Structure formats: structure tokens, C-alpha cells
Amino acid sequence: MIALVDCNNFYASCERVFNPAIRNKPVVVLSNNDGCVIARSAESKALGIKMGEPHFMIKEQVKQHGIEVFSSNYTLYGDMSNRVMKTLAEFTPNLEVYSIDESFLDLGHFFGKDLQTYAWEIKNTVLNWTGIPVGVGVAKTKTLAKIANRLAKKSSKANGVLVLQEPEHVKAALERTEVEDIWGIGKQNARLLKHHNINTAYDLTQQNDSWVKKNLTIVGLRLVKELRGEPCLQLEEVDPPKKNICTSRSFGTPVKSLCGLEEATALYAAKCAYKLRQQGSCASAITVFITTNTFANTKQYYNSRTIQVPTPINSDLHLIHYASIVLKSIYVEGYIYKKCGVIVSGLVPENTMQLGLFDGADTGKHRDLMHALDGLNKKYGQAMVKSAAQGSSKAEWLLKREYISPCYTTKLSDVPVARL
DNA sequence: TCTGGGGTCCTAGGACCC
DNA sequence: TCTGGGGTCCTAGGACCC
Numbered sequence: 001m002i003a004l005v006d007c008n009n010f011y012a013s014c015e016r017v018f019n020p021a022i023r024n025k026p027v028v029v030l031s032n033n034d035g036c037v038i039a040r041s042a043e044s045k046a047l048g049i050k051m052g053e054p055h056f057m058i059k060e061q062v063k064q065h066g067i068e069v070f071s072s073n074y075t076l077y078g079d080m081s082n083r084v085m086k087t088l089a090e091f092t093p094n095l096e097v098y099s100i101d102e103s104f105l106d107l108g109h110f111f112g113k114d115l116q117t118y119a120w121e122i123k124n125t126v127l128n129w130t131g132i133p134v135g136v137g138v139a140k141t142k143t144l145a146k147i148a149n150r151l152a153k154k155s156s157k158a159n160g161v162l163v164l165q166e167p168e169h170v171k172a173a174l175e176r177t178e179v180e181d182i183w184g185i186g187k188q189n190a191r192l193l194k195h196h197n198i199n200t201a202y203d204l205t206q207q208n209d210s211w212v213k214k215n216l217t218i219v220g221l222r223l224v225k226e227l228r229g230e231p232c233l234q235l236e237e238v239d240p241p242k243k244n245i246c247t248s249r250s251f252g253t254p255v256k257s258l259c260g261l262e263e264a265t266a267l268y269a270a271k272c273a274y275k276l277r278q279q280g281s282c283a284s285a286i287t288v289f290i291t292t293n294t295f296a297n298t299k300q301y302y303n304s305r306t307i308q309v310p311t312p313i314n315s316d317l318h319l320i321h322y323a324s325i326v327l328k329s330i331y332v333e334g335y336i337y338k339k340c341g342v343i344v345s346g347l348v349p350e351n352t353m354q355l356g357l358f359d360g361a362d363t364g365k366h367r368d369l370m371h372a373l374d375g376l377n378k379k380y381g382q383a384m385v386k387s388a389a390q391g392s393s394k395a396e397w398l399l400k401r402e403y404i405s406p407c408y409t410t411k412l413s414d415v416p417v418a419r420l
Numbered sequence: 421t422c423t424g425g426g427g428t429c430c431t432a433g434g435a436c437c438c
Numbered sequence: 439t440c441t442g443g444g445g446t447c448c449t450a451g452g453a454c455c456c
Binding site: 030031032033034035036038052053054055056057059072217218219242243244245246247248249250293294295339341 | 421422423424425426427428429430431
């Protein structure tokens with residue numbers, strides 16, 4: 001049996017843990033740049049605030065109902081996530097951290113145990129140890145556990161915990177689940193299924209395999225088998241190294257000049273380099289893209305370009321160097337830019353890297369330099385030591401975060417508070 | 421005034437090989 | 439009238455997830 005444990009309204013719950021004054025108030029958390037609503041407390045959902053709604057469109061309701069608004073504080077959420085996951089790890093030796101607020105737990109070893117009792121123990125312990133409320137769904141496959149978790153949260157009788165074990169309970173759950181609410185069925189496939197009069201998860205399990213494969217590909221077939229109780233998705237306990245890494249942001253204030261874009265691109269390139277080093281990889285290709293504001297009624301421009309680098313790299317300085325070259329090749333004057341980003345791909349392990357025959361990258365020197373730089377930044381705060389190309393920490397294009405909360409649980413916030 | 425960021429997997433089709 | 443058979447690799451685009 002597999003449990004899916006999912007934190008309720010995770011970001012909003014994190015804000016509440018250290019701020020008791022907002023525990024009974026409607027809370028929303030905004031995306032980067034204070035753009036859209038990405039997390040809502042139960043009270044905010046009840047007020048009709050929608051997921052993804054732009055902040056500026058709900059300002060009236062915020063005022064009227066006294067909604068507590070927060071910029072996203074990923075330093076805080078990341079740390080709270082670690083606490084939750086550590087707590088969950090006490091309950092099973094085999095666990096997959098699926099996202100910042102979700103984990104799959106292998107409960108196969110506890111088959112003799114009363115799973116209902118065990119699931120409640122998990123829920124109560126996470127709340128007691130971290131202050132974060134969670135829902136627990138237990139079933140034979142990941143996809144069924146997802147369904148159990150969803151129903152656990154919806155049903156007042158379940159009250160956050162649901163174990164689907166008996167065939168008649170599984171069938172009832174499948175009948176109560178619309179196809180668009182199945183994990184792995186998105187908008188397009190839901191439309192297609194409804195068109196064929198397949199409305200619930202139960203309907204879907206009754207289709208024959210070749211029809212499913214033809215219409216939903218091999219991915220859909222796996223999903224249907226999982227719904228029937230046949231495991232096709234393994235628990236992935238160690239996350240495989242990433243194949244691509246991307247850093248991109250919208251600007252707090254739009255940027256016109258090449259100089260502004262160069263600073264932003266350098267910053268994102270350095271972030272990509274850091275992420276590469278964290279997973280022990282080097283990149284053999286780098287992509288830069290720039291775009292104007294697609295919502296604005298102004299001249300539009302989007303462009304991106306990828307180049308291969310002679311030898312795979314993961315030094316800030318190398319990434320910044322190549323990113324700058326690519327940026328200059330796609331920049332056109334006269335547009336108002338809203339966003340840019342850097343993507344690194346063709347990732348290879350740094351320790352088994354094929355060096356170039358005419359390697360001019362000074363790989364060893366850069367490795368030592370970056371090691372020192374990462375050490376300093378870990379000790380003294382993010383970007384305390386950085387390339388001058390990344391610009392000032394007061395740059396106007398940096399993220400807007402008007403409603404940021406303190407980083408309650410970490411010594412150093414990622415908003416710089418001290419200067420060397 | 422104002423609209424997020426970061427990933428994965430699969431398929432079809434083209435280019436190429438013998 | 440009629441034009442082989444079997445592969446691999448790469449890329450773009452679409453669908454999905456949080």
C-alpha cells in the first residue's frame with residue numbers, strides 16, 4: 001500500500017505557523033513579482049478567490065474581506081518542507097518526495113498494521129511537530145492514493161484521512177471522481193474523454209486497453225492500469241539528476257536597455273551554474289530567451305537562441321560569458337522587455353567529463369574558485385560574493401515583493417540584509 | 421499600472437545509415 | 439502496372455505535473 005501525504009494550502013499554512021494573528025483569517029500567497037494568487041487558505045477559497053487570479057483583479061475583495069496577502073517566501077517554504085519530509089521519513093524507510101508539499105510513502109511493510117490508525121498517526125504527528133496540516137490518502141497504487149487523498153480532503157466524514165482498501169470502496173471512489181480530477185488527465189484529455197462519454201474514473205477503467213493506448217498513448221494506459229489497482233509507477237526514492245535546468249524571472253520594472261538585460265541574464269546564468277554544481281553536472285549547451293510583456297498592448301518581440309559550448313561548464317564566470325554572447329545576438333533595441341531566462345542543457349556528470357582537445361576553460365582553477373565562492377555565500381548569505389556583471393542588489397528590474405514575510409526559520413534570508 | 425516559474429515524458433516526422 | 443526493409447538519432451511540439 002502507498003500513502004500520499006499532501007500539505008493543505010501549503011504556502012498559506014507556512015505563513016500561519018509563525019503568525020498566529022492570521023490563523024482564522026483568509027490568507028493568500030502571490031506568485032513571484034506579486035503577480036497571481038498561488039495559494040489560498042480555506043477561508044479565501046470560500047470567498048471565491050480563484051487559483052491563478054491576478055492580484056490586481058482581487059484588490060477590492062482583499063480590502064472588503066480583510067484578506068491577508070503575502071509575497072512568496074521560498075526560503076521559508078523550502079525549510080518548512082524539509083521539516084515535514086523529515087517527519088514523514090520517521091514513518092517509512094521508503095519515501096518519495098514528489099514536490100515541495102507532497103510525498104509518497106511506501107507502507108508495504110506495515111501491511112499487518114491497521115492502516116487507518118497509522119494514517120491518522122502520520123497526520124497528527126506532522127501537525128504536532130511542524131504546525132502544518134496535511135491530508136493522507138492510502139491505496140494500492142500512486143494514482144489511487146492521489147484519488148484517496150483528494151477525497152480525504154473533500155469529505156467531512158473522512159476529515160483528511162482516507163484508506164481505499166476494499167474493492168467496493170475503491171469502486172465508489174472511482175465513481176465519485178470526474179476524469180478531469182485524475183492525476184495525469186489534463187484539460188485536453190478530459191475534453192476528449194467527455195466527448196466519448198467517459199465521465200468518471202470508473203468509466204475510464206472500463207475502456208479496453210487498445211482504445212486507451214491509441215487515444216491517450218502509453219502514458220494513459222499506465223494510468224488506467226493504476227486506476228484498476230495494478231502498479232505501473234514505481235516509488236522514486238532518489239531523484240534522478242535533472243536533464244535541463246532553467247532560471248527565469250519577470251522583471252519588477254520593465255527593461256529597455258541591453259545593459260539591464262545583461263545584468264539579469266548574468267544573474268540567472270550564475271543561478272543556473274550554482275544549480276549545476278549542486279547536482280554535480282556540467283552543461284554543454286546554453287539557451288537565452290528574452291520577451292516583451294505578452295499582456296501589454298505594445299510592440300511584441302520574443303527570441304531565443306541556443307549555443308553549444310566547446311567544453312562542458314559549471315562555473316559562474318563561464319556561464320555568464322556565454323550567456324552574454326547569446327543575449328547580444330538576439331537583443332533588438334526599441335522594445336520593452338518584461339522577462340528573460342537562461343536554460344542549460346546537455347548535462348553531463350562533472351567528474352567523468354570529456355575534456356576538449358584544445359581545452360582553454362581552465363577547468364581546475366574554476367572548480368576551486370567556485371568551491372570557495374559557494375562556501376562564502378553559504379556562510380555569509382546568498383550572492384554575498386558574486387560577479388560584477390550581475391549588477392546591484394538594488395536594481396529596479398529585481399522581483400517585486402511588497403508583502404514578504406520574515407524568514408522565520410533560517411538565519412539568512414535570501415533578501416540580503418547585511419553587506420560585507 | 422498590474423497576469424509565475426520550473427520541470428518531465430511521449431510522439432511524429434525528418435535525416436541519415438546499411 | 440510496377441519503385442525494399444529495417445533501423446537509429448534528433449528535434450519540435452504537445453500534454454502533463456507541482
